Amino acid sequence: MENEFLNKVEDNAVVRMWSEKMQLEKGDSLAKGYMSELCDFIRISVTQNEFRELRDIWACSDDETKQLFYQNYGDLPYLLDIKVDKHLFQAMAQFWNSVYSCFTFGKVDLVLTVEEYTTLLRCLKVQVDKTYSRAANIPTFVKKLMSITRMSEQWVIARIQQKGDGKCIPWVSLRDLIVAHPDVKKKVDVFALSIYGLVIFPKALRHIDEAVADLFDRLDKRVTPVLIILAETFKSLSACRRAGEGRFIGCAQLLLGWLHSHF
Template sequence: MENGPLDRVEGNANVHRWSEQTQLEKRDSISVGFMSELSDYTRISVTQNNLQELKEIWDQWDNKTKQLFYGNYGDLPYLLDVQVDKHLFRAFAQFWNPVYSCFTFGEVDLVPTVEEYTALLRCPRFQMDRIYSRAACVPTFWKKLMTVTRMSEQWITARIKEKGECRCISWVALKDLILTHPDETKKVDVFALGLYGLMVFPRALGYVDEATTDLFHRLSKRVTAVPTILAETFRSLGTCRKTGAGRFIRCAQLLLAWFYSHF
């Protein structure tokens, strides 16, 4: 059987030596005398959606419905039990260096990898060689929602809201649908959409935005969203550190789960 990308991994020490030597030769940011200009302290807001209603719905489901979810989306609901320690999160976020896109603890550099996040998301349906990217032509927002929910165009368009620069649908509307939908498969799909919108990509609090539905629409193709989740995590951390303040708008639960796995 042909080896996959996970079978071609260099030792960390070799990669570190190669990276350091290459960067020194190219005279980039680790050139002699380089100083990383970061704020002494970054005031990061870790305001998250209240996930209690999602957890209550999950806890009420029987084993058959849960197995249906596991088969389609993996064991993502375990993250609902990961408590976001705001003080811990703010503390270790101070060690994020956007120049190298990694955490630097003294002389140790540490960063979440695709392999680690894939393991933490516990979704066996992901295919490592099929990475999510936004297609040139994608269905409209309401059409994607129709596909996920199987509700009418009138039902969908009446519930689409404008939040800042993005279009969204409220969690309240999705929650009511989960509780009343006659199709168990669609009920599971809407619940998964809520998980991704409220926990993995919590951009607009209390809402699931259009960008999340685009990614979710592609999950049925068995693509992996891990590189996107990692890139957006790095982007949010970097933005906060460079400006000295801001709200972390990605999955704090997943980043903390990674942190706990190392410490």
């Protein structure tokens, strides 16, 4: 059944060729003689973290804790209940136009916008005009985690791991901290950090990446994370399109939520 589905999807390559042909004829940013280096078909993976533990923690939280979370981080937990349909995602990826960073469906281009993603993020606290940017002099990963968790330097250092070219902290360490932390505010902060690391920016499975901690550390300044979320989405889709395969490491839940809002 799956192979039959994918064989039908392969025909969508004609959409990309039509799009590039029209761009050349209309005289826009594609140079004369442009030759596409993109493959005809993407085999994209949407391997996800397991959210059962996150859902269980949220379900067991009392009303006071939930209200505190809503006030500070919006209604992010709804993302935990969005089931990612890998076949739908595979089909959608075939329509990604890397040149213009949009989806081309027939003669219609659909663009992911800041306004739409701000709505999907469901957080009234962020301000669209306060864009996140990585500061020149930022605290170390250890210091950022100490600030977020209110745990000792020794506790943090003992749990940091190296994953590929970056540092991470395992989800299991944060899970145990959420369950046992005596400070409700810190419970909420660590739970929110976990959603950002496991759902919105799932680069390292079952780990929270250092870059996520840096962004999260700035959210209390009411900056918007939407531009970074969109940039990661564009970057990951285009990388998979160029290679013809790969794992999508953006937020699949938000992307599918956006797609459903248009259809």
